[in-house]
Amino acid sequence: MQATSQQPEVTVLLTRARAGDSAALGQAYSAVYDELKRAARSQLRRMRDDFQTTALVHEAYLKLGGAQMAAANRNHLLALSARAMRQVLVDNARARKADKRGGGQDALTLSAALGKGEQAAVEVLALDELLSSLSQLDERAAQIVELRYFGGYSEVEVAAMLDISDRTLRRDWRRARAFLLAEMQA
Numbered sequence: 001m002q003a004t005s006q007q008p009e010v011t012v013l014l015t016r017a018r019a020g021d022s023a024a025l026g027q028a029y030s031a032v033y034d035e036l037k038r039a040a041r042s043q044l045r046r047m048r049d050d051f052q053t054t055a056l057v058h059e060a061y062l063k064l065g066g067a068q069m070a071a072a073n074r075n076h077l078l079a080l081s082a083r084a085m086r087q088v089l090v091d092n093a094r095a096r097k098a099d100k101r102g103g104g105q106d107a108l109t110l111s112a113a114l115g116k117g118e119q120a121a122v123e124v125l126a127l128d129e130l131l132s133s134l135s136q137l138d139e140r141a142a143q144i145v146e147l148r149y150f151g152g153y154s155e156v157e158v159a160a161m162l163d164i165s166d167r168t169l170r171r172d173w174r175r176a177r178a179f180l181l182a183e184m185q186a
Contacts, residue, residue, distance in 0.1 A: 009031060010028050010031050010032060010073065010074035010077065011072070011073040011074060013025070013027050013028035013031065014028050014071050014072065014073065014074075014077065028071075028077065029061060029077075031074075032074060032077060032078060032081070033057070035078065036057045036060070036078070036081050036085075037053055037054065037057050038152065039078075039081075039082065039085070039151045039152035039153065040053045040056040040057050040060075040085060040152070041053045041152075042152030043056075043085065043089075043149070043150055043151070043152045044056065046149075046152075051089070051092060056085055056088060056089070057085075059084075059088040060081050060084035060085045060087075060088050061081075061084070063084040063087055063088055064080060064081065064084045075160065075161040075162075075163075078151065078153075078161060079143070079147060079151070079161055079162075081151070082146055082147050082150050082151030082153070083146060083150070085150050085151065086128065086131075086146055086150040089124050089150065090124055090125065090128045092124075093124040093125045093128075094125065097125065126184070127149065127180075130179075130180050130183050130184070131145060131146060133183065134176060134179055134180070137179070138172070138175070138176070138179075140162065140164075140172055141172045141173075141175055141176035141179070142176070143162065144158055144162070144169060144172050144173055144176055145173075145176045145177075145180070147161060147162075148173070155169055155170065155173065
């Protein structure tokens with residue numbers, strides 16, 4: 001996350017956008033664009049997916065639609081963007097999975113191995129389902145996983161974004177990981 005000196009600037013731009021200044025919203029997104037690209041690059045590297053970084057950031061922007069106007073400050077905009085990136089990746093994974101079931105391709109045999117793109121799609125879909133379950137139990141823990149995994153943010157950055165202590169974040173992060181591991185093994 002960049003220095004907090006930019007945070008008031010983004011907050012002011014978001015306030016102007018909510019007041020009707022259409023150019024301010026684009027300026028606010030531009031102010032966090034490099035950070036969003038860094039988060040997307042980190043996420044895609046971890047997933048070993050062939051989705052392009054710039055495409056993911058732009059798709060997330062389009063997915064947000066008018067939700068950007070609801071962002072109260074820089075951290076809120078970044079959190080909304082991380083959620084939008086998650087939705088874009090989940091939609092992409094669902095489309096890949098649908099193509100595998102009948103998109104005019106040969107049937108997949110039991111002996112055929114999943115390619116890196118297909119494996120990434122399966123992982124994203126599984127994590128999305130688990131996050132939905134986790135959010136029913138603990139919304140903040142699910143948000144932490146979303147920001148760490150889909151947003152690519154560090155523990156320190158997430159703690160600042162959620163305005164919680166590092167200790168609280170680590171406790172929630174451990175609990176969320178334990179839940180996810182237990183559910184994956186079940």
